[in-house]
């Protein structure tokens with residue numbers, strides 16, 4: 001049995017604003033920085049629901065509740081690590097940064113909307129979940145194959161020079 005991973009959804013505030021530290025940790029030689037929102041995830045045991053709606057992926061409902069979650073930095077990656085017609089998975093969050101066409105950078109939650117597994121690979125075909133082979137579109141995260149019926153949760157991806165900063169949408 002595959003355990004559902006804690007996710008960025010688990011770290012989202014419920015209702016009123018909840019302060020989240022902006023400390024960050026350099027990973028893999030500094031090419032990827034992941035925000036301390038991870039620390040909020042660390043307390044969640046695998047299998048702990050934590051309020052995540054694995055059936056829907058929960059785009060919107062938690063992040064927009066109270067409007068407090070927008071702008072929190074989840075990760076910073078190098079644009080050079082995000083291939084055109086492909087993407088980069090930041091498994092520590094988890095999230096995925098894609099570049100469906102050159103210069104068009106997108107970001108999505110890496111939590112599959114089928115049953116909550118972490119997506120594991122990206123190709124020109126899309127973002128793949130290894131658990132039951134759902135495939136999600138690089139451009140909008142919509143399901144294009146497999147059992148998932150809801151899109152990956154959209155995040156904000158802001159490009160500045162060679163740096164892509166991913167934040168909660170909203």
Ligand code: FES
Nearest residue numbers: 112114115129132
């Ligand atoms: S959990 Fe991703 S396809 Fe089933």
